[in-house]
Each structure stands twice: as structure tokens, then as C-alpha cells.
Amino acid sequence: MKKWKKFLLAIMVAIVLVIFGGIIYLKTQSHAPTENAQQIAKKAESSSDWLYFPSNDKTKPMILFYPGALVDSGSYSPWAEKISEAGYPVYIVKMPLDLALLAPNRGSQILTDHPDRPYVIGGHSLGGVMASRFAEEHPKKLAGVFFLASYPDEKGSLKDTKVPVLSLTAGNDHVLNSEAYQKAKQYLPIETEYQEIRGGNHAGFGSYDMQKGDGKSTITDQNKQVAERLVEWLETEVK
Numbered sequence: 287m288k289k290w291k292k293f294l295l296a297i298m299v300a301i302v303l304v305i306f307g308g309i310i311y312l313k314t315q316s317h318a319p320t321e322n323a324q325q326i327a328k329k330a331e332s333s334s335d336w337l338y339f340p341s342n343d344k345t346k347p348m349i350l351f352y353p354g355a356l357v358d359s360g361s362y363s364p365w366a367e368k369i370s371e372a373g374y375p376v377y378i379v380k381m382p383l384d385l386a387l388l389a390p391n392r393g394s395q396i397l398t399d400h401p402d403r404p405y406v407i408g409g410h411s412l413g414g415v416m417a418s419r420f421a422e423e424h425p426k427k428l429a430g431v432f433f434l435a436s437y438p439d440e441k442g443s444l445k446d447t448k449v450p451v452l453s454l455t456a457g458n459d460h461v462l463n464s465e466a467y468q469k470a471k472q473y474l475p476i477e478t479e480y481q482e483i484r485g486g487n488h489a490g491f492g493s494y495d496m497q498k499g500d501g502k503s504t505i506t507d508q509n510k511q512v513a514e515r516l517v518e519w520l521e522t523e524v525k
Contacts, residue, residue: 316384319360323493326367327360335392336377339366343373347404347429347524350393351378352386352413352420354435354492359384361492362410368513374406374520386416393420397427406524408432408452408516410491411461418442418473430524432516434491435462437470444474450523451478454515456486456508458501479519483511 319327330337337359349369353359359378366376377396382388386409397405404427409417414436421431422442431444432452438444444451451474455462471478483490483505489497490508505511 316356317358317361317489317492317494317497319358319363320493320495323361323363326363329367330363330378334380335395336379337363337366339363339370339376339378341370341373341375346373346375346520347406348396348400349374349376350396350405350407350417350420351376352393352407352409352417353378353381353384354409354411354413355386356384357410357413357492357494361494364493364509365513365516368510369516369520372517372520374517381413386413390416390419391423394424397424401427403427404429406430406432406520408434409436410434411436411488415439415442418444421447430520432519434512435459435488437467438473439470440473442473445472447475450519451475452516452519452523453478453480454491454512455480455482456488456490456503457482457484458486458503459488460501461488461497461499479523481515483508483515486511 327337330339351362353362359380362378366378370376379392406429407417407421414433415438418438419442421428421444428449430450434454435456485504486508487503488500490503491512493509
């Protein structure tokens with residue numbers, strides 16, 4: 287075998303090993319749902335692309351949700367189930383390697399399947415950034431946007447949107463970049479509703495293990511509060 291072929295083969299093998307190693311590393315860093323969240327997730331209708339908590343109410347908008355980086359979709363099942371019980375069908379979108387950055391447009395199939403139904407989209411952490419981009423690119427039938435410890439970037443600017451927006455944060459969240467969060471307010475409409483869960487932390491917007499660098503939660507009902515606040519906002523602000 288010629289030297290250049292050997293060299294090319296060595297480069298290809300090295301690339302494969304790097305990619306394979308990167309995938310393994312990401313898997314070791316992923317956050318799995320708690321036992322309680324796993325049990326609730328089993329009640330959902332599951333496909334390769336989402337967990338679906340249905341509702342018999344056909345009059346309310348459907349909810350699309352993008353998980354945070356390296357967080358399993360099932361981790362958000364506790365509050366998602368409560369929202370579906372309030373009449374809002376919820377799709378928790380599954381992402382490749384649990385990274386919404388790798389499939390930001392995955393929610394589009396849900397819109398295609400329900401072309402006449404309004405939707406509200408939200409996301410946690412990095413998932414919120416990707417959700418805002420999706421909302422900006424799919425304004426038809428958009429009824430609202432919510433952020434859980436997150437914010438939009440310039441590509442997902444919502445400053446000119448006419449739909450209600452909710453920004454929900456937690457008092458002991460040490461993962462959310464406060465400076466970036468404040469700066470991102472320029473991409474939100476002035477009517478945005480800001481709420482804080484006192485004593486909550488970053489991981490508390492789902493139901494999974496402690497996240498590196500996060501603050502300690504001093505409450506035990508953050509998922510319950512998330513569900514209650516979202517339902518109240520949906521009922522009073524979203525048309």
C-alpha cells in the first residue's frame with residue numbers, strides 16, 4: 287500500500303475513533319430520569335422522536351418541549367403529565383445524543399401531523415435556545431413560547447412576536463449564565479412575563495440527578511410549581 291493511502295487510512299481511523307470516543311463521553315455525561323420520572327414516562331405514548339402525553343381536549347393548543355443539553359426527555363415527565371391532565375397535549379421531543387442543537391427542527395413533524403392546531407413551544411436551558419429558533423422559523427399557528435432557565439439568542443429573536451412569552455427561572459440556579467440571560471432580554475418582547483421559583487435550581491426544571499455547578503435546591507416541589515405556573519400562564523395568557 288502506498289504511503290499516502292496508509293496516511294489517509296490512518297486519518298480516517300483517527301476520525302472514527304474521535305467521533306466514537308466523543309459519543310461515549312457524551313453518554314457518560316447525560317442525565318437520566320429519576321425513578322419517579324421513569325415510571326411516569328412509561329405512561330406516555332413513545333416513539334423514536336418524542337414522548338407524547340395526550341389530552342382529550344381538542345380546543346387547547348398542543349405543547350412542544352425541547353429538553354436541556356444532555357438531559358433525557360423522560361426527565362420532564364412529571365410536570366408534562368400534569369399539563370396534559372389540564373387539557374394540553376404535550377410532546378417532549380427526543381434529541382440525538384440528548385442535544386437539541388443536533389436536531390433543532392425535529393418538532394416540525396408534529397406541526398405537519400396537526401396542521402390546524404395551534405402550538406406553544408418551550409425549552410429548558412439549551413433546549414430553550416433551540417425552541418426560540420424553531421418558533422421564529424415556524425410562526426404559523428404559534429400561540430406562545432416559554433423558557434425554563436433559558437433565553438433566546440439572536441437567531442431566535444422574539445422581540446417582534448405578538449404571542450405571549452413566559453420566562454421562568456429559579457432562585458438557586460447556578461448553571462444559568464446570568465449575564466447572558468440579562469443580555470438576551472433584548473430578543474424578547476417587552477410584554478414578556480418573568481417569574482422566579484424561590485429556592486429552586488437548574489436541575490429542578492426536570493427530574494434528574496444533580497447537575498455540575500448547580501446550586502442546592504431548598505424546595506421539594508419544583509416540578510409541581512413548574513406545572514402550576516405553566517398551566518396558569520396557558521389559561522390566562524395564551525389564546
